[in-house]
Amino acid sequence: MNEDKYFGKHGGRFIPEVLHNAFVQLDYSYRKCVADENFMREFDLLCKDYIGRPTPLYHARNLGDHLGGARIYLKMECLAHTGAHKINNALGQGLLARSMGKRRVIAETGAGQHGIATAAVAAMLGLECEIFMGETDMARQHPNVLGMQLYGAKVTPVYEGSKTLTDAVNAALRNWTERIEYTHYILGSALGPHPYPEMVRTFQSVIGREVKRQFMEKEGRLPDMMIACVGGGSNSIGFFNEFLEDNVKLVGVEAGGHSSRPGEHAVRLNGSGSEGIVQGYKSYFLQDDQGSLLTTHSISAGLDYAGVGPQLAHLHDTGRVEFVYARDSEVLDALRLTARMEGILPALESSHALAEAFKRAPRMQKDQVIIVNVSGRGDKDIFITSPHFDPGWKNFLQSEISRMEGTK
């Protein structure tokens, strides 16, 4: 077993032979680029000037006072350009694609945030861009589809399977095998065949490095607890990575969906998932006894995925990260409370992490601190959240349609 492809027993690289050369090149170029001062200087500069890094670490005093117990800080990835942490990795891999001489990038997207980020970076770097998105996700995240198209990307609907993130990954892999010579696949989660889990973590770990520095400046110490939502795992591993060796409690929150019944959630790490090898890597997956993936459900498209990144699976095995879940209804409550108390509208994905923080804070001491990664902003979710929050939403949509028809 080749150790450096694995995190414990998870990870590896299970790819069709047709992708072999692409991965040899990717391995080589990735290692060369991250060791190259000029490459990293350009990445850092664009992190600052294009993404707007560092993103703030905000002390949410109102939430703390309201809940009692631990103080709450929010890492505001929602303020990164294009509205989520996804842009960190998209920028890193976009620069990598350019340095490999590839003129075209492709990506999968669930919530649309990775698609938006990739499309923006592609526009900025002058690369052709095609985004694969499940038909179900396209319907529920339509504003993001329009954004990608404005950035010049082609958005291709995926009609297979459950028409969500898993199927979008498959479609991107299929497309890649046909156009390897001039295409780089910007995978958005810290999963897939080696070196993707490591590479995505590397570009996302800027989040945790900033948190450490910012919190040290503010409080002169480490936080007690850090909480992030976990879909594939890119925001959580980027947030946690810098703290793995420290005495800080790390908590990952999966999508609890409606219930624990198969198909109604995306909780992989509480015993529902089992070991498998899917989409090129070994990890825990929600699968049936034949090894086919189960469908998943989450109110947030970004967490609606049957697998989890191999490093997080390993951190689950070792107990270094504790995994819990939040149900859809708890997520909506957490979103509403954060908006009301702090004037911050978090993404539904990030609201899973907030929901867990709100459960834990009241049970902790005043001098303790929880930092929550607000991985994205919630504007994109308006078509999902509004029917829950606004009784007049349907009338509004109807009147919008009438207005558009009237002005034809």
Place this chain on the structure above:
Amino acid sequence: MTGIDRIRNSFENRGGIKLMTHVVGGYPSPGISERLVAAMASAGADLVEIQIPYSDPTADGPSIMNANAKARIAGTTTDMVIDMAGRLASSANIPILLMSYINPVYRYGIERFVARTLELGISGIIVPDYPADDELGLTEKCNRAGTAFVPLVTGGSTEERISEVCGASDSPFIYAVMRAGVTGRKTELTDEHIQFLEMAHRITGKYVAAGFGIRERVQVETLSRSAHCAVIGSAVTDIIEKEYSEGKDPTEAVARFIRAIR
């Protein structure tokens, strides 16, 4: 006689290019897929690969993806396909192979899966997303069972890589993927393909089966210059889909197609 022996005999028998056909186990129904394999053997297929249906068949194009989905909806399990392959291995007079993505095999248990091929007389297995590093020891276990683990090589592979991929397996033949992308769409065969097939044979000393996008007799004729076997998958699946959706039993049309392409 081991699976490897049966396959070698099949390649050594009679002259001319061999034909390997493909079915998705359980598609369009368990009963029909079994009869399809028998009909293929009678119509002149030299080997048949039976695919275990799976949710995420990433190397397959629309036809075979659709067949996978339908077989799963019909409740086809890995055991059902293995048992069916076992029955056909004893009744049909040709080598029967299983094709599966790695996860159903992993889930079934690598040891158990290979043991079942030996027990039932299934001659070989093809796993499109299992690379040559053999991290789970699948190739090695197949070698010990005398079951052919069929390596896949592609046009972009260097000579070095081809030796690496094929060296570990005792399979008498390798599967040469004729173009990038997924199964289905017709491949325009060029001199480059022919040279690649000749190179693959020279490097490995094994028989070479050529697949991906082989749909017509004229392609099979072209391949016969340098390949030892043509693999036909999606073209047959398309016939099955068309016939079955029109309410017909597809076995006769499939047999006709195979006789015509032979």
